[in-house]
Amino acid sequence: MAEEKYKIVVFGAFGAGKSTLIQTLDPQAKHIEAGCTGGTTTIALDYGRVQIGDKRVYLYGTPGQERFEFAREIIGKGMDGAILLVDATSPVDEFVEHLSTSIVAARIPYVVVLNRCDAVGARPDATKAHFNGAAIKTVSAKDRRGARVALEEFITTLRPHNGDKTA
Ligand SMILES: Nc1nc2c(ncn2[C@@H]2O[C@H](COP(=O)(O)OP(=O)(O)O)[C@@H](O)[C@H]2O)c(=O)[nH]1
């Protein structure tokens, strides 16, 4: 049987744990940072691969900051699913609400992953209330087993990449 491919993009605010999650899921993941000419702005991308049975999952982490909207759009092209990674130790802010609204509007299958649930001060139940109707998982991006289970469960709900999507 042919191997199935999935492109998954991890969205979330700066510091939510996107790089950590991708690194935990794939210890060989790449973290790329580039500075923009003439400025102090850097743009970053995380890229990892995970094999789940005969499913090959390509993970992309996007910049969190608002000014990188265009980068999120480019990285998100043709994705099969989205992970909205949310820090459960801090209140859900407008930016996270914006990401959530954008993912829903784009009709991409997604899961809300509440991160830092290992940390003192994590309030996953209070955070969950913001994402009514969405599939929700609670993890620590530093815990490989939990992160992998969350990814596997999400992948089983998706259809694989058909290679000619434009959205
Ligand atoms: N305690 C705890 N710390 C975390 C967790 N996930 C990420 N961090 C820490 O949070 C900081 C920001 O994480 P990072 O992956 O760089 O966030 P990004 O900006 O979304 O890529 C780092 O110091 C991580 O070690 C977690 O699940 N638990």
Ligand SMILES: [Mg+2]
């Ligand atoms: Mg990062």
